[in-house]
Amino acid sequence: MSLRSQLLKGILEGCILSIIAKEDVYGYELSLKLQQFGLEDVSEGSIYPILLRLQKGGLIEGEMRDSPAGPKRKYYRLTKHGEEALQEFVREWERIKEPVEHILHRGNEG
């Protein structure tokens, strides 16, 4: 797997945890939210392998439930373990965000 997709996957995982932490969502809803936040390059389908991995790791739980539109959908919610993972992701992101920005945007003087 290329470095680019690995990086993207890790970040996407954190974003998905964060969205699910705010409210329970189903797959299509989740992909819309990611797009609304500007992650338009992410192919919609790529959320499903991540959702499966998060479920396997016990970070989120899925449940078939009636949706407002009518049909049953699988809604995801964060588990206790998932909340901890999200907090850790946020901590790590805060720690590397600025240094990375500095390095990338330092111009030509470095």
Added chain:
Amino acid sequence: MNTKDLIQLNNKKRKQLNEHNEAYYDKMLVYIRSHLTISEQQSEELLIELLDHLLEAQSNGKTAEEVFRDDPKAYCDELIRQLPKEKRMSAAFFIGYLIFQLAGWMALVKGGIETIAEFFTDLDNALYLGSAVTIFLIEAVIILLVVAVFISMIKRSVFATSNKVKDFFIAGLAGVIVFACFVFIPKWIPEFGYRIEAGGVVFLILGLLILAVSKWMDKKFRITT
């Protein structure tokens, strides 16, 4: 929702896909279902989820390639890697159930044929229990092997442009081999074990009994639901 409900729901919803998207989705469905070692419940839940997503995307004018990827096989392989394995117990129950079903139907067919044949000729009703059990086990293994080969053929051919002539030839060959085994194996196995007299009616009753037990097992342990 159990697996059966999910499959029924999937069959109903799939009809809403347009031709192009249905062709794409059907391949994913067959490919994922042909992986028997992953949890059936989990894969059916995933399949419904992907279908719901595709339906919503379709109503917004998107194609399956835009939603998933241009490479459905790579995408499905990635999904399959993340799906949990089927529990050993339920896999064992399922194979046990298949063998029971097989035994039941084979006894019924044998019983039916012999019951009719007895009207016209005198049949030797001698049956050696040791031989009978051995023959059945060998035949059951052959049938399970053939099924396994067919499923792996499906797995390989879903995303490949399949060679119809070759597939037809292999299927025909498998049929001939299985038929030959069923004819010759009873002749090759020597007579041993306890000798009983069992005519067609005995096999009919035995077959019904075995099928009833397997039906009960299915209900009790929820094997196929």
